[in-house]
Amino acid sequence: MLIRIPRRSEPRSxxxxxxxxxxxxxxxxxxMGLSGIALAAPGLAAAAHRQDALRVLKGVHPSQWKVDEPVxxxxxxxxxxxFYELGTDKRDPARFARHLKTRPWSVVVDGLCEKPTRFDIExxxxxxxxxxxxxxxxxxxxxxxxxxxxxFPLSALLDRVRPLSSARYVAFxxxxxxxxxxGQKRRVxxxxxxxxxxxxEARHPLTLLAVGLYGKELPGQNGAPIRxxxxxxxxxxxxxxIVRIRLVDKQPxxxxxxxxxxxxxxxxxxxxxxxxxxxxxxxxxxxGEFLRRKTLMFNGYEEEVASLYAGMDLNRYY
Ligand code: MTE
Numbered sequence: 321m322l323i324r325i326p327r328r329s330e331p332r333s334x335x336x337x338x339x340x341x342x343x344x345x346x347x348x349x350x351x352m353g354l355s356g357i358a359l360a361a362p363g364l365a366a367a368a369h370r371q372d373a374l375r376v377l378k379g380v381h382p383s384q385w386k387v388d389e390p391v392x393x394x395x396x397x398x399x400x401x402x403f404y405e406l407g408t409d410k411r412d413p414a415r416f417a418r419h420l421k422t423r424p425w426s427v428v429v430d431g432l433c434e435k436p437t438r439f440d441i442e443x444x445x446x447x448x449x450x451x452x453x454x455x456x457x458x459x460x461x462x463x464x465x466x467x468x469x470x471x472f473p474l475s476a477l478l479d480r481v482r483p484l485s486s487a488r489y490v491a492f493x494x495x496x497x498x499x500x501x502x503g504q505k506r507r508v509x510x511x512x513x514x515x516x517x518x519x520x521e522a523r524h525p526l527t528l529l530a531v532g533l534y535g536k537e538l539p540g541q542n543g544a545p546i547r548x549x550x551x552x553x554x555x556x557x558x559x560x561x562i563v564r565i566r567l568v569d570k571q572p573x574x575x576x577x578x579x580x581x582x583x584x585x586x587x588x589x590x591x592x593x594x595x596x597x598x599x600x601x602x603x604x605x606x607x608g609e610f611l612r613r614k615t616l617m618f619n620g621y622e623e624e625v626a627s628l629y630a631g632m633d634l635n636r637y638y
Contacts, residue, residue, distance in 0.1 A: 371398075374536040380470050383451035385526065387620065391454060392465040394534050396607050401541045402459065403560055404509055405494065405501040412503075417540030419500055420561065425545050431491075431567035434482035441545045445531060448472040452535065453528060458590045458619045460554040464604045469549055470532030475523040483519070483567050490522040491515075491572035492548060493564040509575050515559040516572035516586065517550065520628055526551055526621060529562075552621040554588045585638040589629065590619035594638045 371394050401413035406420070427444070430436035450470050458464040478490070496512035498504040504511050521527065528549040531538060538544040543560025550557045556576050566572075576584035583597055592602045592615040603612040618625050629637075 371534065371536065374539060376536050377445070377450055377470050377532045380450045380452050380532075380535060383453045385451075385453040385455065387454050387456055387466060389456070389466050391468050392607055397465060397467055397533060398539050398541055400463075400465075400607055402555065403503075403541055403543065405503045405511075405513065405561070406541065407503050408508060413541030414539075416502055417544075419502060420495075420540040420544065421500060422540065422545040422561075425563075427546060427562055427565060429477060429481045429565045429567075432484045432487035432569060433567050434484065435480070437481050439477070439480075444477075444546065448476055450531065455526075455528075455549060455551040456619050457549070457551065457555050457558070458604055458615065460556055460584065460588070460596065460601075462599065462601065462604050462615075463607055464615075464619075465607050468534055469528060469530040470535060471528040471530035471549065473525055474527045474529050474548065475525070477529060477565070478523065478567075481567070486569050487567035488519050489568050489571055490517050490519060491566045491568050492517075492559045492562055493566075494559055495561045495563045510578055512563075513559060513575050514573060514578075515548065515557055516574050517557070518571075518628075519567075521550070524625060524628065526624055552590060552618040552625045554584075554590055556584065557588050587629075587634075587637045589625075589634065589638075590615065591617060591634055591638065593617075594635055 399414045400410045402410070403413040406413040406416040423441070425441040427439045427441070428436070429439065450472055452468055452470050454466060454468050456464055456466055474490075492515045494513040495501070496504065498511075517527070528551075529546055530543070530549045531546050533539075533542060538547065543558075543562075546562050547560040548558050548562065571586060574586060576588075577586050590601075595601050601615055604615045605612050616622070
């Protein structure tokens with residue numbers, strides 16, 4: 321079990337998000353009508369998303385993309401989450417994941433392409449070769465994990481719709497359904513959650529569409545049934561529960577950049593040299609470890625991705 325020991329250099333949860341978002345937590349809990357008993361017993365609500373209740377994914381191949389570091393436990397990965405559609409506390413997504421219904425589900429890929437397509441999730445699962453990739457995830461809040469994702473490169477999906485040469489960026493949208501997702505009943509964020517990548521970032525072989533972890537389908541709290549994973553960027557770029565991917569010619573608006581542009585840039589590359597305005601990014605706390613470790617440039621993927629940013633001032637494009 322993880323014992324969380326806050327250090328002076330680590331941001332408190334009240335400091336991480338703009339104050340309005342943090343205050344929303346209390347109102348959210350009240351709106352959900354949660355009793356003290358429900359709050360004290362997160363395991364009850366999370367039972368529907370236990371590891372043994374999840375479907376095993378078939379035909380998953382190991383991949384060359386594997387960091388040689390201990391992998392976080394299933395418990396850590398599924399009980400310490402950011403998924404504001406399910407609440408703003410780290411434990412809320414596991415508690416409320418049962419609200420997220422993931423069938424039927426489809427992902428529309430459209431915009432500047434020859435063949436706009438609506439992909440059904442079952443077709444995605446059966447037609448793209450699935451790989452297990454062990455990636456570091458570094459959150460902007462200065463914690464990190466190592467996660468065994470199952471998925472396939474985003475570029476494989478983009479190839480299917482034949483992007484036009486005018487498509488320079490890719491815009492992503494999460495599901496918007498306030499009836500189903502308790503966190504969306506309030507405007508904590510400007511829903512739906514949105515993210516974006518430059519086309520070369522989107523087509524980079526490391527950029528993954530994840531459909532599972534630990535060999536099984538994704539639990540709701542981790543962004544079921546399909547989410548992005550961009551391992552060299554802060555975690556907020558890795559948008560969950562995607563319903564739309566749009567090819568566009570201009571840099572698309574993104575959720576955290578809209579809410580606090582001076583704190584959360586469009587690029588959001590992990591960079592220990594560029595501090596968040598309210599805390600240092602030089603170190604991180606690996607969930608489950610006691611001592612803080614040094615944060616690596618591009619989260620340790622410098623060799624693979626640094627060339628994407630050659631000539632760019634990374635202090636300006638943070
Ligand atoms: N996607 C959506 N739709 N909503 C969110 O609140 N949070 C982001 C990202 N994707 C978020 C999201 C943040 S801040 C992080 S750190 C990662 O999801 C966390 O992913 P994990 O819970 O699987 O570790």
